[in-house]
Amino acid sequence: MTQKLVVIGAGMASGRALEHILETAPGAFDITLFNGEPRGNYNRLMLSPVLSGEKSYEQIVTHDEAWYQAAGIHTRFGEAVVKIDRNRKVVVSAGGETAYDKLVVATGSAPFIIPVPGHKLPGVITFRDLDDTNAMIAAAGQGGSAVVIGGGLLGLEAAAGLRILGMEVTVIHLMGHLMERQLDPAAGYLLQKDLERRGIKVHCKGATKAILGDVKVEAVLLEDGTTYPADIVVMAVGIRPETRLANDAGLEVNRGLIVDDAMVTSDPDILALGECVEHDGQLFGLVAPLYDQAKVLAQTLIAQEAAFRPVQTATKLKVTGCDLFSAGDFAEKDGREDIVFRDPGRGIYKRLVLEGNRIVGAVMYGDTADGTWFFNQIKDAADISDLRDTLIFGPTAGAGKADPLAAIAAMPDSAEICGCNGVCKGTIVQTIKGGAHSLDAVRGGCKASASCGTCTGLVEQLLALTLGDEFAKPTVQPMCKCCDHTHEDVRRLIKSMALKSIPAVMQELGWKTVGGCHSCRPALNFYLLAEWPLEYSDDRQSRFVNERNHANIQKDGTYSVVPRMWGGVTSASELRAIADAADKYNVPMVKVTGGQRIDLLGVRKEDLPHMWADLNAAGLVSGHAYSKGLRTVKTCVGSEFCRFGTQDSTGLGIRLEKTLWGSWTPHKVKLGVSGCPRNCAEATCKDVGVVCVDSGYQIGVGGAAGMDLKETEPLTTATTEDEAVEITVAFVQLFRENAKYLDRPYKWIAKVGLNWVRERVVDDPDTRRALVERFEISQSVYRKDPWAEHSRVTERAKWAAMADLSRVEAAE
């Protein structure tokens, strides 16, 4: 006997289910199909090509009018079902009531709209159906700017489409890298680069605060204050199951409409499938599992036993030219290993996640040819132990290996290699081809590497690249086991290749590990913040514990706290505040340091933010006694009190400390200012030491009193205090821009030569002023008290244990 089957929703899942039903049991059902959209089923995956104009709507229709007619399906398109009456087994729509024996709910999902101010303004659109797509195409016809909120699959496809249509497009993404659910940071970086290359602006870590506009959208405002003009705003932050009908009907609904393995809801006559359902706690957004659901649902309807089991799914982005693939699982489980392959020259990144002898996840960018093969290995849980050595190269392994010269080969000829003499790659290659077959010959021929020498490694790589085996390269010390480049090369490549994030450096320079190591990460973090002070934001997790926690860790895990005393000068009220803090937090030792300030030793980590807040209240800030940065400026009393003093050494010391504090440097920097040649401030064993004389200020650099004992070398004598400050700041900035991480100034000066330094900070006033300007730009970000930031009430809990189970009995 023919049963009455009603289907709500003509999407891809229900379309596939109908095909199965008609194939396996033709004539068994009298089918009525409702759809809120005034059309039948089309391939929603292909909306992106429709948006970009690569396909037309007609080309993506999967079931046209003729198909429905031939199948004998009563179509009720453009007619939304408003109610399900389960007692009387009818659905209600504008056309009245329709009775059913069996009902299929396939209402799909609705886009999630962030409820920020302005989200209802005309011009805010989503990207779910053909009407949305047409609205975008119409808007793009007017030109102007589009902001896409959400850097996931859908958002990026919308962005790429709108860009092809000629709009200025900005993508705002809340997380640190694009498509963070499918990609790791390295692949996310490559994707961002590809998108930026086609003119799409990407703003990660961007939280939308409001959509601005009077009668229609005009701009998008972010929490960090950035504003992007927008003629349209596309919301693509996610979807949620459309369950309103099911809810109203009293069906069991959690996040989605709950179905069992046979795709039956809590009502035995009502089945459901697609993005509206929840199965075993899981929701569905990709098409592959929906097609499996369609098959199971059809079998259930014709009373065949079947059970839905979700399978692994793989993701590909449908943006022409962005070749990415992601499959499987990267999430929290023990005992996993990574195999990583990077080819910076070709922009390729591949990563396999192994668990025992199986591949459980794969991410690929740039070359996804083996994606399907890897995906099959994941699905089949294949044992790959025999293939392991060459696994990353796919089924046809054996070809190619990471080339250490790939990064330099990929650089354009116009990239500057030697900063001192302004020599670019093309010139050096020409010089080599012209007969300069050794480092010295290149130095003589085009001056590259002839001054400070920090680009020597790169010049040698160019020799190797140009001459091949003819060039016997001297061995160089790479930065760490993670890469083949020296510190100096990495610094220079960060600049010349405009690398602005740790994932970018690791990808472009061919890092051999996933996340670097404890040696390279702090160095990269410093190089990036020194080179791009405004664009790069400090990565706290790449810092050594002392700099991360703004205090010095002691052997027992407690910390020492040293407040700043400008130029070593303090007051009774500051001393009182320090004494109060020592009492309040039971500080076991209070000690005077060699840098003219007071150290509170033995402070517990959870007390740090509270102690800092107390010290802040008395006007005390961090002394940075823990940092690779400006530590102290030690002074003597100078002309204000001392009968020998020639200048105001205390005042100059305070002025220098107020200018330099908060800055990060390759290694610690200590200053001293003495008021006369008796040198009570011991200025001549400091990184920068000023000794005041009647005629001015003798500035010496490169002193040390640590593992090595070094006297400063005279740099110059300044005639005014202003000049002394300017030269000191320029010296510190030159050190910041050029030295290897963890070289004190004396080690760096030994490499580049004091004359090279003097030419820049003394002899050439323009270079000096430019150095000071760049220092000030950096200080606009970093001249602030980290203690104040971390002792905010909202931050304090983060310094304590996340849970205290010490009273919970451990189970036997």
Place this chain on the structure above:
Amino acid sequence: MSRFIDIGALEDIPRQGARVVKTPQGCVAVFRTMEDRVFALTDRCPHKGGPLSEGIVHGDRVTCPLHNWVFDLNTGVAQGADEGAVPVWHVRVEGGRIFLDTACMKSTAWGGR
């Protein structure tokens, strides 16, 4: 028998960082990697007792902040030339919450690889 206790949200731990949980057997360091995998080790380096929770997390390894011993977060075994191991605690993540097994230490995993 395992006994898992909710110790907080995944978001409470910074990526490539760690937080500490106090237990009767001392502090446990709970790590979160760049890929949101979560591991737990006793927060005490076998070398000189350094707090591993304050180390730099790279891949699925952590470097002790005191003397740069490196440990595999999966097994707790010291890497390279250093010899030793830290007890590994069972931990699991469900619905964005982290659960720590207070019952057993994964002592059998110390053999390493």
